[in-house]
Amino acid sequence: MDTPKTAKAATGPIRRATLQHSAVAELRAMILEGELPPGSRVPEVQLCEQLGVSRTPLREALRVLAAEGLVELRPHRGAVVTPVDPTDIAAIFQVMEALETLAATLACRNGTEAEFIELDRLHDQLMAQHKAGERAAYSMTNRRIHAWIVAMARNPALETTYSGFAAQILRARSLANYDADRWQESVDEHDGFMAALRSRDAATAGALLAEHSRRTADAVLRSLRQRMGKAAAAEVG
Amino acid sequence: MDTPKTAKAATGPIRRATLQHSAVAELRAMILEGELPPGSRVPEVQLCEQLGVSRTPLREALRVLAAEGLVELRPHRGAVVTPVDPTDIAAIFQVMEALETLAATLACRNGTEAEFIELDRLHDQLMAQHKAGERAAYSMTNRRIHAWIVAMARNPALETTYSGFAAQILRARSLANYDADRWQESVDEHDGFMAALRSRDAATAGALLAEHSRRTADAVLRSLRQRMGKAAAAEVG
């Protein structure tokens, strides 16, 4: 069962994904990376050349990304990268707050001992990166912590929904850069809900994680509105 | 049968949507209606003939439905209507509970006077349909009430997520038929959270709606597991 007969090398031919699948991955990365900025039009043929695929798999990929909310499809008028609208982001954060609460509650109930240990390790890593001032590494670890808690909840529906919104929020955060004060505050909040999680206190963990989410939303939205305001002003002047 | 290929006649005052869009609507209806039962394979060409479209728009429609969770796409192996797995449904209900709580809370905060009046009207209609024993009409009104509350929350992200899961749950409910006792209980719960909503008591409304969701989940899952058990037994004998 596990010995491929004509297997030639170990590295190469594990599995070849479809072009559509890799187009989705490629485009998603381009959007989250900021290479395709929010609001930019997405002409099909141009992207086809860039990705080296024909329009058929590309169009199917665009439908997938539209379902994730990363692009908007206007019939007969092409696709645009979904603009980062503070109002929409605020709405997403509201839902995220509810999802994080649920995730923390379920994680306390369903997480394994090993998973809690790994969570502690990630938390230590986060603290070290904060102390060292490694912003990029910090935010990646931060994302991994939250995703890990969601995974501990053992709920596929929650996981899928969460990661979709997380991608949207990531885009917003890349535009909004919050200050050192908020960073310190955020670290303190992590300490708080981690304590609750360690003691398997579902209610407290849920409440603290929700509060953390709410405060993050406030900071991101404040910075976002400020930046958008400046951008609008620059456009006029 | 009703859409000849060369139909050029004025189908409507306004222009029709794209074939892909109507294919999505058609397929979604077929799945929710039970015409395409859970677990059934979905050969592309056969559906093309049935819907009168070519494979291109159909495949794009399948991607959309896959994102909604109504079909599963296995690379190179075709699509199947997502099976109704009690474990998955239970997970969805858990998320739904959190979403309903949020919806009730936000509805109290953001709903307009006119919307609350309409909500009352829907509730009265629900009560009348219960008294008359009109099960089908009742469950449609029931869905409209919940969707209405979600709409009152003024949160597009919530609305989209909610309706996706609602579709999944609808499929499960059509398989599971709960009894008269649960019906009466459900009606009483509606009375309860409606009272809280009328007085704009966000916390109580949220809690009661969550409890209603939880009890509905219990009833549906119980019936579902029972039915699945019977089906499995029938398969053996």
Next chain:
DNA sequence: GCGTGCCAAATTGTATACAAAATCTCTATT
């Protein structure tokens, strides 16, 4: 000078032909 209608260019929507992968079937061998 400005608005209106129509034509041309570009872009998206759809159909179809072809390539690649998986499944099925039948045969040959142990």
Next chain:
DNA sequence: AATAGAGATTTTGTATACAATTTGGCACGC
């Protein structure tokens, strides 16, 4: 008889050609 394997068949994945729709520009009329 059971099983492995090689072809045949079916089904999905991709490219491309063509049709339909939108958009931009230009001439014409007010």
